[in-house]
Amino acid sequence: MKFSQGIxxxxxxxxxxxxxxxxxxxxxxxEVVERLKLKNFNATQIIDTILSIDIKRRETKKNLxxxxxxxNSLAKEIGILFQSGKANEANILKSETTELKQQSKELxxxxxxxxxxxxxxLITLPNLPHSSVPIGKTPEDNILIYSEGSIPQLSDxxxxxxxxxxxxxxxxxxxxxxxxxxxxxxxxxKGAKLQRALINFFLDNAINNGFTEIQPPLMxxxxxxxxxxxxxxxxxxxxxxxLDNLYLIPTAEVPITNLYRDVxxxxxxxxxxxxxxxxxxxxxxxSYGKDVRGLNRLHQFDKVEIVQLQTPERSYExxxxxxxxxxxxxxxxxxxxxxxxxxxxxxxxxxxxxYDLEVYSTAQQxxxxxxxxxxxxxxxxxxxxxxxxxxxxxxxxxxxLNGSALALPxxxxxxxxxxxxxxxxKIPKALQAYTGFEIIN
RNA sequence: GGAGAGAUGGCCGAGUGGUCGAAGGCGCACGCCUGGAAAGUGUGUAUCUGCCAAAAGUGGAUCAUGGGUUCGAAUCCCAUUCUCUCCGCCA
Numbered sequence: 064m065k066f067s068q069g070i071x072x073x074x075x076x077x078x079x080x081x082x083x084x085x086x087x088x089x090x091x092x093x094e095v096v097e098r099l100k101l102k103n104f105n106a107t108q109i110i111d112t113i114l115s116i117d118i119k120r121r122e123t124k125k126n127l128x129x130x131x132x133x134x135n136s137l138a139k140e141i142g143i144l145f146q147s148g149k150a151n152e153a154n155i156l157k158s159e160t161t162e163l164k165q166q167s168k169e170l171x172x173x174x175x176x177x178x179x180x181x182x183x184x185l186i187t188l189p190n191l192p193h194s195s196v197p198i199g200k201t202p203e204d205n206i207l208i209y210s211e212g213s214i215p216q217l218s219d220x221x222x223x224x225x226x227x228x229x230x231x232x233x234x235x236x237x238x239x240x241x242x243x244x245x246x247x248x249x250x251x252x253k254g255a256k257l258q259r260a261l262i263n264f265f266l267d268n269a270i271n272n273g274f275t276e277i278q279p280p281l282m283x284x285x286x287x288x289x290x291x292x293x294x295x296x297x298x299x300x301x302x303x304x305x306l307d308n309l310y311l312i313p314t315a316e317v318p319i320t321n322l323y324r325d326v327x328x329x330x331x332x333x334x335x336x337x338x339x340x341x342x343x344x345x346x347x348x349x350s351y352g353k354d355v356r357g358l359n360r361l362h363q364f365d366k367v368e369i370v371q372l373q374t375p376e377r378s379y380e381x382x383x384x385x386x387x388x389x390x391x392x393x394x395x396x397x398x399x400x401x402x403x404x405x406x407x408x409x410x411x412x413x414x415x416x417x418y419d420l421e422v423y424s425t426a427q428q429x430x431x432x433x434x435x436x437x438x439x440x441x442x443x444x445x446x447x448x449x450x451x452x453x454x455x456x457x458x459x460x461x462x463x464l465n466g467s468a469l470a471l472p473x474x475x476x477x478x479x480x481x482x483x484x485x486x487x488x489k490i491p492k493a494l495q496a497y498t499g500f501e502i503i504n
Numbered sequence: 505g506g507a508g509a510g511a512u513g514g515c516c517g518a519g520u521g522g523u524c525g526a527a528g529g530c531g532c533a534c535g536c537c538u539g540g541a542a543a544g545u546g547u548g549u550a551u552c553u554g555c556c557a558a559a560a561g562u563g564g565a566u567c568a569u570g571g572g573u574u575c576g577a578a579u580c581c582c583a584u585u586c587u588c589u590c591c592g593c594c595a
Contacts, residue, residue, distance in 0.1 A: 125554060128564045135564090138576040142522035145575095153575085160575045327514095327551085448552095458551085 083188050084445060085117055085181070101192045101407035103200055113184045120177040127170040134163045186295070190442040192407050193379075193416040199406025205419070206406070211390070212399030214423050215481050223426045224476040225357035227483060228254065231503050234475075236357070246347065246355070246362035253503045257478075257490075258365060260497035261471050262340050265367035265392065269338035269468060272388060274369055277339045279318035282309040287321040290447040292413040302344050311344035315368040316465045320443060323372060328451035328461065334381060335372040338468070340365070358472035359431065365471040371464045374451070375440070378462035379416070382438045385466050386418045389434045392469055395493040398422045398477050401430065415440045418466075422473065426480040431473040436466030479503075 088095050088110060099106040137160055144153035197206045228234035233254025239247040250258050270276055288294035288310050293301060302311040312318060319339050328335075343366050347355070354360055369388070373381045386402065393400040405417040414437040421430040441460035444450065450458045482489040487504025495501050 121554070124564085128554065131565090132563055134575080138574095139523060141575050146522070157575045164575085 083185065083191065083442075085113070085185065088113065088185075089117065095191065098191045098194070099189065101196050101198060102189050102410060103408045104189055106188060109184055109187065113181060116177055116181045116184070120174065120181060123170055123174045123177060127167060127174055130163055130167045130170065134160060134167065137163070189412045190415050190439065192410060192414075193438070193440075195404075196410065196416060197404060197406040200408035201406075202409050204406040205403040205409055208402050208404050208418075209390070210399075210401035211394065212397070212423075214399050215425055217425050217480075217483065221426045221480070221483060223357065224424070224479040227479045227488065228357070231488065233257070233503060234358070244362070246360070248358065248361065253498070253500060256498055256500075257475065257503070258471060260494055260499075261469075261474065262365060262367060264494055264497045265469055266338060266340055268392060268395075269367065269369055272336075274336045274338035277315075277319055277322070277337050279312075279315055279322075279339050279341060281312055281318075281341060281344075283312055283317050283321065284309060287317055287324065290321045290324050291317045291443055292446065293317060296412060299348050300346055302346060312341060313345045314343050314366060314467075315339040315341035316370060319368065319370045320463055320465065321447065323449045323461075324447040326449055327458070328372070328449075330374065330451055330453050333372060333374050333451060333461070334377070337370045338367060339370075340367045342366075343470075358476045359427075361472055367468050369466055369468045372444075372449070372461045373464060374453075375459065375462050378438050378440065378464060382416060382418075382436065382464055385464060385468075386420070386436045389420050389436060389466055389468050393420065393422060393433070395491070396474065396478065397491045397493075398474070398481065400433075411437070413437075413439050413442050415442070422477040424473070424477045424480050426483075427476070431477060433469050433473045433477075434467040437464065439463045439465075 083095065092110060092114065096106050096110060137156055141153045141156050144150070144156070197204060199205065222230065225234075225236065228236070231253070233250065233252055235249045235251055236245075238249040239245070242249075266276060282304065285294060285308060288298075288301065293310075293313060297313075301313050303309075304311070318341075319337050322337075323335070342363055344363055345361075347360055347362060358364075369385060371381055371385065390400065390402065400420055400422045403419045403421065405414075405419060410417050417435055417437040419432050420434040420436070421432050423429075424431050440462050443463045444460045449461050449463070451461050453459050478491070479488055482491070487502040490498050490501050490503070
């Protein structure tokens with residue numbers, strides 16, 4: 064495969080991948096349609112079309128392969144005849160191959176077309192939601208499954224984090240505007256140190272919980288973007304370095320999961336638990352207004368991401384563990400938080416089940432999403448051809464899971480706002496060993 | 505960036521037009537041998553996919569990727585990607 068010329072080669076990897084496999088759709092048609100309804104996706108017509116193309120496709124394939132089989136055996140015979148000096152007989156057989164060649168050429172063209180059509184339709188189908196996913200269309204329909212911590216009582220003159228950042232001279236949004244643009248803040252002094260402290264705090268926690276630290280590239284190629292599902296759907300969300308056809312990662316999920324692209328694992332290697340700190344780059348095209356104020360939505364931000372590869376049997380158990388692990392970080396940071404189970408309509412295209420963890424940002428008086436923990440089941444591994452050999456020697460697709468643990472900016476926002484006092488901003492105990500100071504003043 | 509060499513199965517490595525999905529070795533699995541083990545020895549050991557309810561069986565595809573020449577390509581031609589060596593540049 065080659066990626067240097069972008070769009071032109073894109074079909075190459077579209078061609079061989081099913082996100083939902085055609086086999087599954089073929090054998091569980093009604094179930095697929097029903098479950099996609101949970102995501103408010105009406106698949107009836109698309110699937111009908113896919114299945115009728117599939118019939119034609121397999122028929123064509125069969126015909127083509129029959130012809131190829133004939134050609135192969137003729138070629139073999141011709142070879143034997145030539146070697147035993149029977150050139151005349153060989154030449155007679157040769158003339159028989161002309162028509163076969165023509166036929167196979169035509170059928171190949173038809174088959175290519177059918178495969179392309181089929182895959183273009185398959186690619187439009189989102190991942191099947193897990194059966195426990197709540198019905199719903201908007202964030203209002205998400206289910207609150209847990210909450211913890213009490214919301215601090217602040218005085219009426221409390222400040223939002225962007226004002227606190229200026230007051231204590233720890234984050235400079237204006238400077239970022241000057242040297243780059245909006246959404247690229249500059250962290251200074253204790254603000255910078257706080258960043259570094261949080262990163263180390265999150266990494267150390269993950270390592271202590273059995274995750275292996277990875278330091279990935281911050282740019283990825285097209286195949287990687289495709290593997291985790293950012294391409295082709297969300298192309299406009301990534302910064303694209305056109306000269307080299309590379310993309311700045313929107314999350315470490317992309318390089319970390321793609322480490323296992325085209326890999327065949329053994330059952331005893333699972334689960335694989337990786338953690339990575341990276342800076343993340345998002346164009347956030349189309350988001351304007353209040354929500355982007357301060358640290359709420361940035362073009363560049365810091366995040367520690369956990370990724371797990373697990374067997375299908377245990378992946379939901381693992382999802383719960385990951386959710387609880389992220390909650391433990393928020394608990395240590397003494398932030399009031401809640402956990403939501405996302406409804407079908409609010410889930411991402413690729414996810415089968417997602418929990419969002421939100422912290423309360425007291426001065427802004429709103430909940431901020433700081434982590435999203437998802438099980439993608441086989442959606443990504445199908446795209447990436449990531450499989451494992453189970454104990455019976457059968458190849459199966461691996462389940463992939465990931466979650467933020469955690470994304471820094473909104474954590475910082477909540478820490479600043481919730482912990483403001485007349486004396487300054489108090490650093491939670493668990494973090495003090497990392498910051499080396501107890502208060503920002 | 506310039507010049508040259510190369511890319512073969514889990515790994516090493518042979519293979520320059522025909523019966524090659526690919527010798528040989530290592531590794532791995534199972535068996536024999538052994539009191540047990542090592543050594544020795546025998547057998548097996550890729551992936552995707554079509555037909556089939558499934559297994560068996562059988563067909564197709566795959567020797568970096570894509571295309572071409574040919575009745576026939578791991579082998580010849582073209583393009584691309586990557587790796588290595590030397591030179592240049594450089595944190």
